Amino acid sequence: MSWRSPAVIKRDIYLQMLEVELERPSIEAIRGVILEEAEKNDLSLSDHQIAKLLTVAGRNPLLARKAVRNEKLGLNPEPEHSLYLDISPIIISALMAFSIVRFIGLGTGDRGLYVIGGIALVLGVMLRQIGKIRGARRKYGQ
Incomplete structure (x- = not known):
């Protein structure tokens, strides 16, 4: 039973490391991060603002925290993820x-x-x- 995939570089310290694959956080978890960060920054957010911040953050908790801080500063958040169609x-x-x-x-x-x-x-x-x-x-x- 081998736990290494062929994509792992098999040299140096990586010979002894396990691969750990993390699941993407759910929308509810990202919503919780947004509400937690808003509470830290003394910011009250409406449901509309939370939905807008969810689209900006995607499913990334770090981008969610950054979006809340930008919202507090009054900056217009723009999505940093790139989902586009290459024609x-x-x-x-x-x-x-x-x-x-x-x-x-x-x-x-x-x-x-x-x-x-x-x-x-x-x-x-x-x-x-x-x-x-x-x-x-x-x-x-x-």
């Missing part, structure tokens, strides 16, 4: 599909369609390669 694969796929026009132009002898389809193909390949570029990564502790 770049759809755009690249559409450009690659548009490159079929190149072959239609080749078959019919239409030079305009052939050029437009070739440009779409090159743009699709370019965007795909640009999407693979990764910037410098920050290392832990820096």
Whole structure:
């Protein structure tokens, strides 16, 4: 029975450490953190304000405490978590599909369609390669 997953780095001190996976806190727990922090800061919050702070904090207790402190200071809280939809694969796929026009132009002898389809193909390949570029990564502790 092995308790290590293959993703764990197997060197130095990590050889003897157990992996512990924590569950995400519930909404009620985050609501409790918000009410506790509001009580510490002598701040009375309405149900509407608590709901707004819950959306700002997500399910992170530290962000919940920070949101309450910002609310007391009068700062407009904005969500710090990033949940968004990446549509770049759809755009690249559409450009690659548009490159079929190149072959239609080749078959019919239409030079305009052939050029437009070739440009779409090159743009699709370019965007795909640009999407693979990764910037410098920050290392832990820096």
